Amino acid sequence: MKKKPFVTKEQLEKITSEYATPFHLYDEAGIRENARALKEAFSWNKGYREYFAVKPTPNPFLMDILRDYGCGYDCSSLTELMLSEAVGVEPGDIMFSSNDTPAEEFAYADKLGAIINLDDITHIDFLEETIGRIPETISCRYNPGGLFKITNDIMDNPGDAKYGMTTEQIFEAFRILKRKGAKEFGIHAFLASNTVTNEYYPMLAKVLFELAVKLQEETGAHIQFINLSGGIGIPYKPDQEPNDIAVIGDGVRKVYEEVLVPAGMGDVAIYTELGRFMLGPYGCLVTKAIHEKHTHKEYIGVDACAANLMRPAIYGAYHHITVMGKEEEPHDHMYDVTGSLCENCDKFAIDRMLPKIDMGDYLVIHDSGAHGFSMGYNYNGRLRSAEVLLKEDGSTKLIRRAETPADYFATFDCFEIAEKLPKRENE
Numbered sequence: 390m391k392k393k394p395f396v397t398k399e400q401l402e403k404i405t406s407e408y409a410t411p412f413h414l415y416d417e418a419g420i421r422e423n424a425r426a427l428k429e430a431f432s433w434n435k436g437y438r439e440y441f442a443v444k445p446t447p448n449p450f451l452m453d454i455l456r457d458y459g460c461g462y463d464c465s466s467l468t469e470l471m472l473s474e475a476v477g478v479e480p481g482d483i484m485f486s487s488n489d490t491p492a493e494e495f496a497y498a499d500k501l502g503a504i505i506n507l508d509d510i511t512h513i514d515f516l517e518e519t520i521g522r523i524p525e526t527i528s529c530r531y532n533p534g535g536l537f538k539i540t541n542d543i544m545d546n547p548g549d550a551k552y553g554m555t556t557e558q559i560f561e562a563f564r565i566l567k568r569k570g571a572k573e574f575g576i577h578a579f580l581a582s583n584t585v586t587n588e589y590y591p592m593l594a595k596v597l598f599e600l601a602v603k604l605q606e607e608t609g610a611h612i613q614f615i616n617l618s619g620g621i622g623i624p625y626k627p628d629q630e631p632n633d634i635a636v637i638g639d640g641v642r643k644v645y646e647e648v649l650v651p652a653g654m655g656d657v658a659i660y661t662e663l664g665r666f667m668l669g670p671y672g673c674l675v676t677k678a679i680h681e682k683h684t685h686k687e688y689i690g691v692d693a694c695a696a697n698l699m700r701p702a703i704y705g706a707y708h709h710i711t712v713m714g715k716e717e718e719p720h721d722h723m724y725d726v727t728g729s730l731c732e733n734c735d736k737f738a739i740d741r742m743l744p745k746i747d748m749g750d751y752l753v754i755h756d757s758g759a760h761g762f763s764m765g766y767n768y769n770g771r772l773r774s775a776e777v778l779l780k781e782d783g784s785t786k787l788i789r790r791a792e793t794p795a796d797y798f799a800t801f802d803c804f805e806i807a808e809k810l811p812k813r814e815n816e
């Protein structure tokens with residue numbers, strides 16, 4: 390499949406005349422269409438709800454768009470809870486799927502009426518001591534251990550993951566929670582990340598549904614929901630076949646009818662906590678070629694760096710690059726596309742065949758809509774970029790301004806040095 394940017398060269402020229410590169414650009418039309426398709430794919434389940442995982446793209450304007458499709462929010466930290474609160478939440482609108490959780494965050498989540506998803510059996514006592522009771526609705530995170538395989542392909546290694554409770558522990562946790570007053574239960578598991586196959590969710594569903602039947606039988610706890618969590622991936626590479634969410638939804642339905650319905654559990658709600666799938670393809674990093682260097686290799690230096698998009702540097706992840714306006718030109722130049730960090734891993738692409746790049750060309754780095762801006766950092770004193778929303782009517786809206794040096798220095802504000810730090814004209 391050919392990967393095409395969601396923005397044209399003409400549109401981008403207009404946008405870059407208004408916002409300085411680099412910036413992350415988001416596609417409202419794409420976000421809406423995809424959210425609609427997800428909702429439709431699970432419409433067979435009465436209680437279905439997507440709790441959008443805030444972690445990959447914590448921007449309140451984007452979170453707000455997803456509310457139109459009934460989404461709640463999946464949070465795992467204090468600031469994610471606060472962002473959700475700012476967007477506006479009612480009790481039950483937040484799933485708090487945290488781990489290694491500070492007491493203060495359990496308390497805050499409880500104050501907002503979040504559904505708390507316990508990562509460990511020891512968190513039962515920790516939570517009870519923190520908030521003085523066990524909530525009536527509670528969820529437990531499961532980790533079956535071992536390898537998670539689809540036929541013979543190893544998808545991921547839950548046995549090596551820090552999350553969740555063992556089988557024995559989750560049974561014990563349910564008994565304890567029930568004794569302490571919990572009335573409605575949920576189970577949750579996240580066993581493989583960025584899966585580009587329609588089989589992951591149905592396979593995970595089978596594991597969780599069978600566990601749910603046993604849990605309800607053996608502990609008498611009423612299971613209200615099963616949370617399939619995140620993990621549905623996106624095709625970062627042009628040769629990857631995208632997931633078909635309708636096929637995935639139908640695959641989960643089949644397992645539901647095979648396992649839960651015969652056990653008298655046809656009232657169980659299915660929840661998801663997708664992040665990457667919701668926003669990944671609908672964001673891109675827009676950057677400009679500012680240097681070319683011909684040494685032992687051919688380098689193109691751009692004005693973005695790993696501080697804006699870290700995945701290539703830390704995971705060696707592939708992100709497709711389009712040189713705007715040159716889509717149809719022969720891709721007969723091999724480049725390393727680099728950022729400015731004094732770290733040799735700061736390369737958006739290595740040995741990538743691209744059309745000849747001229748200084749001033751705009752490069753669109755695809756699929757930065759999730760785990761993009763959010764993983765940004767300030768190494769080398771680099772500042773985080775702006776985020777811009779391309780609206781359905783073709784206009785744009787700034788949804789986060791770029792950092793300034795004053796933001797970077799803000800945590801010195803209680804020291805004398807603050808007065809000596811130069812200010813820039815626009816601050």
Ligand SMILES: *Cc1c(COP(=O)(O)O)cnc(C)c1O
Nearest residue numbers: 442445486619620662663664665
């Ligand atoms: C990161 C995360 C998600 C979202 O994962 P994606 O792969 O982006 O869909 C969902 N749930 C939990 C608990 C997570 O940590």
